[in-house]
Amino acid sequence: MAFAETWARAFRRIPKREPRMRPKTAIAIGAIILVAFSVTIGAWLYPHDPNVQVLEDRYLGPSLDHPFGTDRLGRDLLARVLAGGRVSLLASVLSVILALLGGTALGLLAGYLRGAIDGIFSRLFDALQVIPGLVLLIALAGVLGRDFTSVILGLGILYSIKIFRVTRAVTASIRTEVYVDASVAMGGSRAHVMGRHILAGALSPLLVQATILVGWGVVAETGLSYLGLGVQPPNASLGSILAEGTVSMTQSPWLIIFPGLFIAVVTLSLFTLSDALRGALGRPIGGTGEA
Amino acid sequence: MNAPLLRVDGLSKTFAARNGLFGRSANRVHAVRQASFELSAGRTVGLVGESGSGKSTLARLVHRQLDADSGSVAFDGIDVTKAQGSLLKRFRKEVAFVFQDPYASLNPSWPVGRIVGEPLAIHGLASGAAREQIVERHLGEVGLDPSALDRRPSQFSGGQRQRIAIARALATEPRVLICDEPVSALDVSTRAQVLSILAELQESLSLAILLISHDLAVVQAMSDDVAVMYLGEIVEYGPAATIVTKPLHPYTVALVDASPDIRAPKDRSRIVLGTDAPTQTKVGPGCPFASRCPLVMDRCHEVRPPMVSFGGHRVACHLHETHMPKAGLTPVMPVVKAGP
Amino acid sequence: MRSSQLVISRIAWMIPMLFLVSVIAFLLIEMVPGDPARNSLGPDASDEAVEALREQWHLNEPLPVRYGIWALGAIQGDFGVSMSTREPVLETIFHRLPVTLSLALAAMVIAVTLGVVGGMLAGARIGSKVDRALNSLAGLVLSVPDFWVGLLIIALILQTKILPIPLQGYVPFERSPSEWLVHLILPGVTLALHPAAEIFRQTRASVSDVTGLDFVRTLKASGVSRSHTLFAHIGKNSMVAVLAVLGLQLGLLLGHTAIVEMMFGMNGIGSLVAEAALNADVVTIQGCVVVIAVFVLTMNLVIDVLYLYLNPRLRAK
Numbered sequence: 001m002a003f004a005e006t007w008a009r010a011f012r013r014i015p016k017r018e019p020r021m022r023p024k025t026a027i028a029i030g031a032i033i034l035v036a037f038s039v040t041i042g043a044w045l046y047p048h049d050p051n052v053q054v055l056e057d058r059y060l061g062p063s064l065d066h067p068f069g070t071d072r073l074g075r076d077l078l079a080r081v082l083a084g085g086r087v088s089l090l091a092s093v094l095s096v097i098l099a100l101l102g103g104t105a106l107g108l109l110a111g112y113l114r115g116a117i118d119g120i121f122s123r124l125f126d127a128l129q130v131i132p133g134l135v136l137l138i139a140l141a142g143v144l145g146r147d148f149t150s151v152i153l154g155l156g157i158l159y160s161i162k163i164f165r166v167t168r169a170v171t172a173s174i175r176t177e178v179y180v181d182a183s184v185a186m187g188g189s190r191a192h193v194m195g196r197h198i199l200a201g202a203l204s205p206l207l208v209q210a211t212i213l214v215g216w217g218v219v220a221e222t223g224l225s226y227l228g229l230g231v232q233p234p235n236a237s238l239g240s241i242l243a244e245g246t247v248s249m250t251q252s253p254w255l256i257i258f259p260g261l262f263i264a265v266v267t268l269s270l271f272t273l274s275d276a277l278r279g280a281l282g283r284p285i286g287g288t289g290e291a
Numbered sequence: 292m293n294a295p296l297l298r299v300d301g302l303s304k305t306f307a308a309r310n311g312l313f314g315r316s317a318n319r320v321h322a323v324r325q326a327s328f329e330l331s332a333g334r335t336v337g338l339v340g341e342s343g344s345g346k347s348t349l350a351r352l353v354h355r356q357l358d359a360d361s362g363s364v365a366f367d368g369i370d371v372t373k374a375q376g377s378l379l380k381r382f383r384k385e386v387a388f389v390f391q392d393p394y395a396s397l398n399p400s401w402p403v404g405r406i407v408g409e410p411l412a413i414h415g416l417a418s419g420a421a422r423e424q425i426v427e428r429h430l431g432e433v434g435l436d437p438s439a440l441d442r443r444p445s446q447f448s449g450g451q452r453q454r455i456a457i458a459r460a461l462a463t464e465p466r467v468l469i470c471d472e473p474v475s476a477l478d479v480s481t482r483a484q485v486l487s488i489l490a491e492l493q494e495s496l497s498l499a500i501l502l503i504s505h506d507l508a509v510v511q512a513m514s515d516d517v518a519v520m521y522l523g524e525i526v527e528y529g530p531a532a533t534i535v536t537k538p539l540h541p542y543t544v545a546l547v548d549a550s551p552d553i554r555a556p557k558d559r560s561r562i563v564l565g566t567d568a569p570t571q572t573k574v575g576p577g578c579p580f581a582s583r584c585p586l587v588m589d590r591c592h593e594v595r596p597p598m599v600s601f602g603g604h605r606v607a608c609h610l611h612e613t614h615m616p617k618a619g620l621t622p623v624m625p626v627v628k629a630g631p
Numbered sequence: 632m633r634s635s636q637l638v639i640s641r642i643a644w645m646i647p648m649l650f651l652v653s654v655i656a657f658l659l660i661e662m663v664p665g666d667p668a669r670n671s672l673g674p675d676a677s678d679e680a681v682e683a684l685r686e687q688w689h690l691n692e693p694l695p696v697r698y699g700i701w702a703l704g705a706i707q708g709d710f711g712v713s714m715s716t717r718e719p720v721l722e723t724i725f726h727r728l729p730v731t732l733s734l735a736l737a738a739m740v741i742a743v744t745l746g747v748v749g750g751m752l753a754g755a756r757i758g759s760k761v762d763r764a765l766n767s768l769a770g771l772v773l774s775v776p777d778f779w780v781g782l783l784i785i786a787l788i789l790q791t792k793i794l795p796i797p798l799q800g801y802v803p804f805e806r807s808p809s810e811w812l813v814h815l816i817l818p819g820v821t822l823a824l825h826p827a828a829e830i831f832r833q834t835r836a837s838v839s840d841v842t843g844l845d846f847v848r849t850l851k852a853s854g855v856s857r858s859h860t861l862f863a864h865i866g867k868n869s870m871v872a873v874l875a876v877l878g879l880q881l882g883l884l885l886g887h888t889a890i891v892e893m894m895f896g897m898n899g900i901g902s903l904v905a906e907a908a909l910n911a912d913v914v915t916i917q918g919c920v921v922v923i924a925v926f927v928l929t930m931n932l933v934i935d936v937l938y939l940y941l942n943p944r945l946r947a948k
Binding site: 177178179181182183184185186187188189192196197200201 | 387
């Protein structure tokens with residue numbers, strides 16, 4: 001409920017503060033909507049199937065019939081990119097939601113209750129952060145198995161570190177505000193203060209961070225599946241398309257170019273959107289979530 | 292005389308002094324020492340003192356925002372000194388607190404209606420339309436109209452914001468209101484306005500009010516009784532009129548003389564203190580004011596002055612110790628050649 | 632706090648960190664679905680064989696005991712044997728370490744050079760065309776996978792045959808320094824892309840901050856040449872912040888070596904982890920995680936010490 005409120009407020013605020021949305025932001029939002037549409041309804045409407053092999057049509061360059069060309073098994077590349085993109089985006093979004101669920105709760109507790117709880121959780125996340133992100137992802141993939149759920153779990157754990165930090169920082173700062181003292185003074189329980197005052201204040205920076213993380217999730221998922229640790233063939237994933245395309249790079253560069261362009265469009269748009277959100281919602285929280 | 296709503300008895304609180312990096316030291320700051328007073332319905336007790344006198348700490352101790360080291364707080368006869376859980380929550384419903392800074396005590400992202408309605412939400416007293424009605428009523432009590440409901444605090448002036456804070460405090464229909472420097476952050480013209488609203492509310496709602504301020508004029512305007520604090524101790528306590536016209540403790544005299552709105556009567560010596568109050572970590576034996584008192588005697592450094600009571604007026608000062616209560620005899624400050 | 636106190640407290644912090652990381656690494660094996668022994672021997676192995684392997688791997692002991700056994704071994708250098716190759720893990724790691732270190736070094740050198748030079752250029756001329764072009768480029772680079780750019784570069788080189796640099800493999804320094812260097816160019820550049828962009832950003836920000844400071848303007852006004860000012864004065868002050876970014880990037884870098892090493896056919900730690908993950912070789916993964924963590928912690932310590940040394944304000948205390 002409050003989440004929807006924040007979204008609504010966010011988009012209401014953007015025009016208010018700057019009467020005109022910057023063209024960059026409009027393009028970014030448009031691109032995201034276009035991509036979201038393409039990988040879902042668009043892919044469904046698109047006549048080619050990502051897994052159908054037409055061996056006579058192998059390694060065809062871009063044409064009207066196959067706008068992105070075909071791969072080594074004659075499969076339409078656009079269809080595969082859309083399918084892979086869907087996997088990537090879905091995995092990113094779901095993992096960010098997972099990270100939000102875990103990281104926010106722990107960050108709230110650590111930032112508000114301080115003491116031993118803060119000590120334990122902070123140290124835990126510090127230790128997790130010592131391990132380089134991609135190494136952690138690879139390790140988790142090796143352990144949890146190679147499928148969609150494992151990717152989500154792995155990314156979720158990785159991104160909960162960032163979410164924890166952001167939430168904890170915001171909590172620690174809001175906690176010192178006088179209106180929090182006032183709320184306690186009028187009988188507010190800790191749950192009430194955490195839910196109504198602190199969490200509400202954390203929603204904006206979390207929204208910005210979540211947007212950035214979805215962008216990084218796409219890149220990370222691509223890396224994982226490039227190594228063969230993500231979704232397995234014949235299911236398409238952006239990374240596996242790139243890996244397969246490496247073999248025939250010179251003859252069919254489109255196999256490399258188009259998946260990369262797709263990623264570039266998605267991540268650039270998400271980052272631009274996050275910048276716009278950060279400006280509109282006015283909180284000075286920054287940083288990247290690169291794995 | 293109605294039975295006291297709030298009884299504070301011997302409240303004391305010490306803090307560790309922050310010396311060096313690790314904060315641990317043998318020195319402890321005695322923020323509040325043996326504070327005792329009573330609040331009754333429809334009456335105001337004013338707590339006055341310089342910064343560092345412990346008055347804000349005392350207010351927070353009374354409201355259980357801090358835990359006292361010793362002493363007791365009783366509301367309506369029930370001891371709430373160590374109350375937790377539902378008893379503490381009920382206490383907070385009956386005793387409300389108004390904070391000093393109206394710019395910080397209201398959540399800037401919340402609309403006013405939600406701010407004032409928060410106590411109702413917390414105590415589950417009303418919801419939806421009923422809540423809105425109650426909020427409107429209390430806003431009206433402080434002189435703000437219902438259009439304020441959807442606006443944010445940033446759209447209001449300091450005085451209006453403090454009135455919102457008061458409306459919020461009144462939401463649960465408390466019987467006691469503790470106001471910590473309620474007008475100190477406001478400019479002088481707004482102060483009178485807010486104070487008069489408080490006075491009206493007290494009248495119509497029979498509120499017991501504990502008013503804390505460093506400004507004696509503010510305290511004196513509204514209070515029935517005044518407690519003067521110095522370095523954590525209540526050094527003098529009495530009816531507001533008497534405190535100002537016949538102050539007994541040298542510190543009170545200095546306060547009165549320092550207050551531009553109150554004139555000293557001609558038959559009394561003036562006391563002007565040159566230095567600021569020290570933040571003492573070690574309170575030695577003897578009177579805490581001994582180091583600055585222009586009328587200090589040897590005894591003052593060695594023995595703590597006992598609290599002596601003359602009817603409704605009590606004072607802790609060796610000067611008056613010898614005036615044992617005698618029928619009809621009221622003590623007077625000795626006339627001394629002018630101080631520095 | 633005096634600098635030495637800071638360093639000591641930093642080292643003191645590292646120890647529980649290492650402990651926690653080792654616990655996390657150890658717990659990895661717990662997360663494997665199914666029985667690790669059964670998984671290793673395969674579904675056709677007899678129950679006795681599986682049970683024997685379980686005993687050998689102490690899988691029936693309570694958790695803290697198993698951690699103790701593993702940790703004790705680890706401290707003495709025994710990280711167990713790889714579940715796939717049956718070779719001692721630590722040996723394999725040390726064998727492959729030089730590859731990753733060389734690659735990381737190459738990448739860092741390239742990244743710092745590109746990033747700092749670019750950042751100074753852009754920072755000294757904020758808002759100019761040069762600045763905006765470089766800044767957009769950095770933003771673009773950060774939005775795409777670094778290995779994708781690497782692939783593009785390889786494709787370009789293959790296609791146009793511009794440079795006869797090798798596209799695969801690693802040559803040890805001892806065998807031929809020149810070959811070693813040349814083989815590191817492409818993977819180094821690929822790996823350097825993201826750190827370079829981040830270092831560029833930080834340098835640009837620092838330089839533009841410092842450029843605005845009074846003492847710089849005074850210098851310029853008194854006629855000191857621009858490049859002299861840039862390198863002598865601005866340089867030192869900006870480097871402090873850049874150093875911090877460097878530390879962060881080094882950590883990320885180690886992760887990306889996994890993909891880059893696989894791409895360029897180099898047998899380093901990164902590809903070791905990736906291979907181990909593909910083979911579900913948890914023991915090797917555990918060893919790698921711990922070794923990498925030790926590396927990262929040490930690097931952070933070094934960076935912190937350097938930071939203290941370079942930052943005259945902190946040092947003066």
